[in-house]
Amino acid sequence: MTSSPALVADPTVEVAAVSKWFGQKVAVSDVTCSFGQGLTGLLGPNGAGKTTLLRMLTGLTLPSQGKVLVKGQQPRANVERYKEIGFVPEESALYNTLTGRDYITYAARLSGVTNPGQAASQALEEVGLTADADRAVGGFSKGMRQRTKVAAALVHDPEILILDEPLNGTDPVQRAHLISLFRALTERGNTIIVSSHVLQEVERMTDRVIAIVDGKLAAAGDIAAIRRAMSDIPYRVVIECDKTRQLGAALLSHTGVDSVTIDDRGLHIETSDLAGLGSIIAGLAIEHDVRLSRFAPEDESLESVFRYLVGRR
């Protein structure tokens, strides 16, 4: 059993007290977390240290302090480990003069795939690029370039996929396609680490997130649990009912209810005691003859959680 939500029981990738600095600039500061089978979202505002952390996970950058282990071994210059890692870097990382097929075939050869042509065709099909495979990558849209990078990362069927902003520049259909691909990989037992700033998409892919703010581990675990752990920020709850004014007035007299506002959608409550509010609301509704139609947290979305985390700096 693990003691921290940042750690998983059976880790594939482990980050132990890792720091990375470039001269005076601290990019990652004392981060400890781990990743296992399934998909984990790595979140953080621009410059938070996500890319640096991902580069350390792939062994492209050495930690200044601490240790990164991939399946129990450090990944830096570890040829055997690279056979099990697929990486989509944030930067372009494409040869514009090659066709999509040539590029993926080349990536397959670099990974030691014995039948690179067949593996490339398969990977191109997985990302939906078969029809455009024989066009030069230089003429691809940003979304197509992203999918080409994903195909290059998948072509040797790695167990661990590390994806730095893989959904950047993709249109909604392409996003849905890639997300379903990542889900399919997750179901096969792959470890997938996705950094993204498209929070709704991360929310669609996974419940488990690791949030990095200013190079430090800001939060980890299930999105709703992270929100519940942020006890210093009042919860926002929306209540839809037939007598908003009566219920609002009754709620204001209770300790734990910080504020009540009313609009067309109903009552918006701010409370530091969500459990307490939940236990009294039914009694108040009966007492004031109010018919409740909805009682729901308003800010357990990833976007709200993320906004709070960044706002705490």
Added chain:
Amino acid sequence: MDDRTGAVFDLGYKPYDGERLGRSGAIRAIVKDGVRRVMGLRRKARKKVYPWGLVVFAVLPATVFIGLAFTLNAFSPEAESPFGGHAEYMGLTGAIVLLFVALAAPELLIPDREEGVLAVYSSRPLTAGDYVLARAGALFAVVASFVLLPNLMMYIGFAALDDRGLGAALLGNLGDLARVLAAMTAYIVGYGAPAMLIATYAKRTGPAAGTYLAVMFGSAAFAEAFQRIDFVGARFGTMLSLLQHPEVVRSWVFDKQQNAAPIAAGFEPWASAVAIAVLGLVTGYLMFRRYRREL
């Protein structure tokens, strides 16, 4: 009976489940990609003009001469060759090697770094040393091909027209082939190493090629100046002549007269061979150090 049939197929992820090769496969792939890139293969026509033009310059004279010798069968080719023998022809191809590597080395190294493509290599089962070795190997393979091809044609052509007969002449002239290989290695390492070193640190191919040519010709001018200066130790300055060391080695292995600055300053020809070897090793080390940070 209802004979309609149907099936639901798995549209889910279909992984590659074949065998995996080791690092050698990756190195071969990088060499092959390098050869293709240097020669402008699968690229626009203008990218092919420079490398193929130089290759034609290197190969065509020998082809025409050997062809004429066979056609006319009226003269002793080695004695009456307008290019002399292998030694002189290596002199011609040496100049072509210089011009070729000026653009080929930057083309091999700079786009990978500047277009962020190194990440493609860094997350694959190969090391920084493998990458450097493979890129250098691509340059060596291409240059060796167009240096060796005309010399092999001459070697076989001369032997075929030799009075001793083809077999005897081929065996009798094996020493020529060894000398060609030695001179070729001196040219490729002596001219290729500085080009690779400059390309390792440069950001753009054009300026890298210009800098390389300026360094090569500048070093020769520098060495000539040192040859004329009269103070203690000035002669060591002539060893800075990057342009002339391969020429010195070529003349040495073919036992020809030479007046390059290091020789005029009193150095033995083997000193140039050592200088080329040191240059190659230092370049390899610096390249490895540079790429170890990124791969």
